Amino acid sequence: MAALTREETEALIQEVLEVYPEKAKKDRTKHLAVNDHEANAKKCITSNRKSLPGVMTIRGCAYAGSKGVVWGPIKDMIHISHGPVGCGQYSRAGRRNYYVGVTGINAFGEMNFTSDFQERDIVFGGDKKLAKLIDEIEELFPLNKGISVQSECPIGLIGDDIEAVSKKATAKFGKTVVPVRCEGFRGVSQSLGHHIANDAIRDWVIGNRDAKEFASTPYDVAIIGDYNIGGDAWSSRILLEEMGLRVVAQWSGDGTLAEMENTPKVKLNLLHCYRSMNYISRHMEEKYGIPWVEYNFFGPTKVEESLRKIATYFDDTIKEGAERVIAKYKAMMDAVIAKYRPRLEGKKVMLYVGGLRPRHVIGAYEDLGMEVVGTGYEFAHNDDYERTVKEMGNATLLYDDVTGFEFEEFVKKVKPDLVGSGIKEKFIFQKMGIPFRQMHSWDYSGPYHGYDGFAIFARDMDMTLNNPCWKTQTPPWKKNDDAAPLAAAA
Amino acid sequence: MANIMIRRGDNGALSFYLPKKDLEDDIVSLEFDTPERWGGELVLKDGSRWYFDPLETQPRLPITVKAKRMGGEDD
Numbered sequence: 067m068a069a070l071t072r073e074e075t076e077a078l079i080q081e082v083l084e085v086y087p088e089k090a091k092k093d094r095t096k097h098l099a100v101n102d103h104e105a106n107a108k109k110c111i112t113s114n115r116k117s118l119p120g121v122m123t124i125r126g127c128a129y130a131g132s133k134g135v136v137w138g139p140i141k142d143m144i145h146i147s148h149g150p151v152g153c154g155q156y157s158r159a160g161r162r163n164y165y166v167g168v169t170g171i172n173a174f175g176e177m178n179f180t181s182d183f184q185e186r187d188i189v190f191g192g193d194k195k196l197a198k199l200i201d202e203i204e205e206l207f208p209l210n211k212g213i214s215v216q217s218e219c220p221i222g223l224i225g226d227d228i229e230a231v232s233k234k235a236t237a238k239f240g241k242t243v244v245p246v247r248c249e250g251f252r253g254v255s256q257s258l259g260h261h262i263a264n265d266a267i268r269d270w271v272i273g274n275r276d277a278k279e280f281a282s283t284p285y286d287v288a289i290i291g292d293y294n295i296g297g298d299a300w301s302s303r304i305l306l307e308e309m310g311l312r313v314v315a316q317w318s319g320d321g322t323l324a325e326m327e328n329t330p331k332v333k334l335n336l337l338h339c340y341r342s343m344n345y346i347s348r349h350m351e352e353k354y355g356i357p358w359v360e361y362n363f364f365g366p367t368k369v370e371e372s373l374r375k376i377a378t379y380f381d382d383t384i385k386e387g388a389e390r391v392i393a394k395y396k397a398m399m400d401a402v403i404a405k406y407r408p409r410l411e412g413k414k415v416m417l418y419v420g421g422l423r424p425r426h427v428i429g430a431y432e433d434l435g436m437e438v439v440g441t442g443y444e445f446a447h448n449d450d451y452e453r454t455v456k457e458m459g460n461a462t463l464l465y466d467d468v469t470g471f472e473f474e475e476f477v478k479k480v481k482p483d484l485v486g487s488g489i490k491e492k493f494i495f496q497k498m499g500i501p502f503r504q505m506h507s508w509d510y511s512g513p514y515h516g517y518d519g520f521a522i523f524a525r526d527m528d529m530t531l532n533n534p535c536w537k538t539q540t541p542p543w544k545k546n547d548d549a550a551p552l553a554a555a556a
Numbered sequence: 557m558a559n560i561m562i563r564r565g566d567n568g569a570l571s572f573y574l575p576k577k578d579l580e581d582d583i584v585s586l587e588f589d590t591p592e593r594w595g596g597e598l599v600l601k602d603g604s605r606w607y608f609d610p611l612e613t614q615p616r617l618p619i620t621v622k623a624k625r626m627g628g629e630d631d
Contacts, residue, residue, distance in 0.1 A: 106602065114578065261576075348561060348573070352618045447578035 070439075070480065072461040075100045079463075082475045090118055097466040101458045110455070113466045114447045116254045122470030124418075124490055125444050129153055131259020132248035133216040135342055136267075139163035139293050139318040140326070141173040142211040143242075144203055147180040148196060148228065149218025153250070154180040162507045164297050165320040172209045179203065188220055193231050200235045200243065211323045212242035214266075222249035242323060244270040255445035255467075256420070257341065264345035267326065272350070275327040285311045285380060286332040290347055290358070291339030291422070294319020296512020301519045302363050306336070308394075309373060309387035311380070317343060330354045334379050336361055338515075339422045341450055362422075363515040364523070365430030366399040395517040403433060406524040409532055411435035413483040416476070418468055418491070419505045420444040425454040427486070427505070430514070430523055439480055442468050474498075484531055499539040501530045558625070560606070563618030570617075572600055597626065 070078065079098045083091050096112035117123040126134070129147075134157045137145050147154025159176040167173025181187070181195050200213060213235070215228050232245040246266045248259045287306065292299040299319040306313055314332050315325035329335070335347050335358040347358035359379065361372035370392050377388035413436045417424050424441040431438050440463035443450055454464070463476060470491075477485060477500060485495045486505040495502045503509050503526065511526050513519040558574060562583070565571035570583040587596025588610045595610035605626035 345575070348563075348618070351563065352561065352620060355616065449578045449580045452580070 070461065072100055072102075075461055075463055078476070078479050081479075082472050085471070090121070093118055094121075094469070094472070097468075098472070099464045101455060101460060101462045101464050103455065103460055105455070111451050111464055111466055113443070113451055114254060114257065114445070115467070117467055118469070123467060124470075124488055125254070125467065126256035126259075127250035128248045128252040128256065128259035128262060129216060129218055129250040130157060131256030131261075131342070131445075132246050132263035132266075133157060133259075134161060135256065135293065136260055136263035136318060137214050137216060137246065139165070139175060140214075140321050140323060141165040141167050141175045142209075142322045142324075143214055144174050144177075144179050144207060144210045144212075145214045145216055146196070146199060146203075147178065147218060148192070148215050149181065149183050149220050151180050151182045153218045154178045160507070161293065162295055162510070162512070163319045164294050164300075170207070174207065174210065183218075183220055188224055191224060191226055192221070193226050193228070196226075196228060196231045197235065200231070200239075204239055210241070212244065214244040214246055216246050217249045219250045222247065222251070242270065242274065257445040257447065260342040261345055264343060264349075267346055268349050271323070271326050272330060272346070272353075276330065280328060280331045282331050282333075283312050284333060285384065286314045287311045287334045287336055287376075288315040288317065288325075288329045288332045289313055290317045290329075290335050290337045291343035292316060292319050292515070293339070296508045296510075296514070298363075298513040298515040298519065301513040301516035302338070304518075305363075305369070305373065305391055305516050306376075309377065309391045310384050311376075311387075317346075330356070332356060334359065334376070336376060338363065338426075340453070341421050341446060362426045362429065363519070364427045365433040365520055366395070366403075366517065367433050368426070368429035369517060369520070399517060399520065402521045402524050406528050407435045409528050410524075412437070413531060414439045414480070415484045415486060416440040416463075416480060416482040417485075417505065418442045418444075418465070418473060418487040420446075423486075423505055425450070425457045427514075428457045430520060431527075433520070434524055434527060436484075436527070439463065439482055440465065440476060442466055470494075484527065499536065501533065501536060503527065503530050557622050559620050560608070560623045561618050561620045572598070572606070595621070598623075 083094055086094060099111040117125060133145055155178050158178040163175060165173055165175050169176050181192060181199050183192060187195055215232055228245040232243040235243040244266055246263060248262045252258050289299055292302055299316050303313050315329045330350060335350060335356055337347050337358050337360050340360055350356045351358055361376060362368040363372060373388040373391060377385045415431055415436055415438045417438060420443060424443050428438045441458060442465035484501045486503045488506045489504055492502050492504050508514055514523045561573045563571050572583050573580045581600040581602055583598050584601055585599045588594055591614050593610050594614050595608050597605060597607045599605050606623045607626050608621045608623040
């Protein structure tokens with residue numbers, strides 16, 4: 067039931083590209099593609115390139131990738147936004163990384179710590195200010211387990227030595243103080259920020275407890291790359307625990323510094339967000355010999371697949387555990403699908419998000435009988451597209467770092483029933499009369515992971531798509547049906 | 557010269573990974589793959605060829621080595 071054929075999709079891409087000047091057109095051509103199962107992803111789409119000046123892009127910066135995504139959710143550490151005040155304030159608590167703890171006492175996720183750079187700090191350097199800030203933090207929030215210094219752009223530009231300050235503070239307080247060189251100008255998107263953050267964890271955190279005893283079991287695993295958006299990691303964790311595994315660490319949603327330090331003792335790393343945390347998984351595989359496995363907890367089909375895949379790394383008790391979990395939730399999932407599938411069957415979805423979602427949620431939509439007709443990533447790399455090509459249907463649209471204009475034109479032509487993207491796109495499409503879900507933080511809903519999450523996912527999609535408001539888009543005077551009563555009255 | 561990582565992929569084949577470039581591909585052939593000598597020239601599935609100095613033992617995978625690009629089909 068694909069709406070567009072391969073030729074039509076190709077024509078659509080050409081049509082959209084038509085408005086660009088020659089040079090921009092040449093560049094953008096490489097980022098738009100028609101999905102082809104036969105083709106090599108590397109040849110069919112170019113990714114992880116600098117956005118064109120003059121177009122609307124939805125990307126973030128390296129600081130967003132490090133502080134906002136990887137480090138920020140670690141709840142018992144204080145993350146200093148080192149530099150002017152804005153970066154920290156506008157990235158504060160926006161991703162809804164839920165955690166358990168008392169904010170301001172032993173958890174700091176929703177707070178904003180910043181060195182609030184002024185002109186004089188740029189002129190004279192901010193190292194002294196940072197040292198003072200760390201002293202103040204220790205006095206005011208003594209229960210913090212560690213501090214990370216997240217550099218904003220000026221720190222790299224003026225060449226402050228945050229490493230030296232961090233080392234001194236570590237010696238002074240005996241706590242982990244991590245300097246993170248995630249200045250916003252590094253890289254083309256938030257993706258390099260993930261990498262820098264992973265490298266900082268590798269250098270400053272991961273080996274801290276190598277010499278310490280740890281009471282391990284043969285079933286220890288770590289959840290890597292789950293940021294607990296709306297409680298995602300929790301609804302994943304219960305499934306793993308139910309099948310008999312012991313979850314030692316959550317990276318980094320609702321995670322702690324101690325959990326991260328203990329991760330090298332696990333038997334298997336479970337990697338959900340490949341894009342943001344494959345680096346550290348690869349490092350742990352090389353240094354500690356811990357294998358890692360990618361899994362997908364969106365929608366019952368994928369959950370089932372993933373539970374079985376995870377179980378293959380363990381003995382029969384876990385394999386039986388996986389089957390038991392699958393059987394237990396089967397009835398609940400069937401009920402959810404029976405309720406929502408008839409209301410959603412055949413609807414078309416277009417996605418444009420970041421990280422893992424453009425490919426991971428496809429299975430969940432398919433479980434509801436919906437079809438993803440276009441997908442794209444803000445900041446993916448080639449390896450993400452390689453994984454995506456297999457998931458998407460043939461002749462569907464792929465768009466990398468899509469511009470505001472292109473996305474609007476695609477939606478106008480493809481006419482999806484639902485668009486899933488970010489807050490910046492939300493109101494444009496709603497005004498165009500297209501149901502929209504904000505898929506970065508689940509439109510303030512969630513969790514969407516696991517079996518419990520799927521029930522919420524299905525409800526949310528139904529709630530959005532079948533909302534009565536979409537039927538009242540046309541004003542009464544433009545309705546075609548007989549407006550005679552009004553005319554007669556006048 | 558670039559640091560590359562070689563690991564055993566899910567399908568059992570050796571897998572080549574070049575960070576930053578995010579080149580991840582199966583290794584089709586490796587010049588020396590014996591217990592005494594491991595390494596040399598390798599060919600990836602996409603046709604590109606790389607070289608790294610052979611090691612004297614079979615290493616524990618994954619392993620990071622410095623490799624040189626020998627040129628392949630394209631560029």
